[in-house]
Amino acid sequence: MDIKIDALIPFDTLQTDMEHVFSIVEKNGKVVLLKDNKPVYIILKYDASQPSATNTIPTETASYTLQEAMKIVLSEAENFTMHASKLADEIYERRLYLQKNGKKAQYTQIRARCGHYPDMFEALPGNYIKLKG
CATH class of the missing domain: 3.40.1620 (YefM-like fold)
Known part of the structure; x- marks a missing residue:
């Protein structure tokens, strides 16, 4: 501007x-x-x-990718582990990552991201996500 x-x-x-x-x-x-x-x-x-x-509402932009946001939150969690839905909520509340439509990432998206980054995350039984290393 x-x-x-x-x-x-x-x-x-x-x-x-x-x-x-x-x-x-x-x-x-x-x-x-x-x-x-x-x-x-x-x-x-x-x-x-x-x-x-016009009557458009600007969407907030977050500065992290979903996996970066997951890493930040999990690094502060007890045992580096958190339930996928709680992880999604925390990422959204802290505005670390937002979807293009401005909504929060769903726990299924969090879970899928674990599969894309097996060197960073481990998907545990019961929808728990653990940060590796």
Whole structure:
């Protein structure tokens, strides 16, 4: 996101000179409000022709693959072992991995990933997953 220097406005200006803030939004399409010289809010001009201005909800992006997320959680678990459904819940709660649709990985997906990475994980009876090594 490129932001023009005149679009950086102290937050207090919104309270003292709202017309000035919105004139900059009209001019630049956006304003970044600063508190303690740090960005805290962005005001964007609504543009109905832009797809992002529709009723879409942006999905969160997680920064780990499923096997990386499994490794992180299992490395902190007792005996490096956890039930697949609890593992899926913990990965989702910590937002370590999300499916492309923004939903959590199912325990069956967790279990299948064990088969793809037998050097990292062991699938135990009762749907328990163990981190190797």
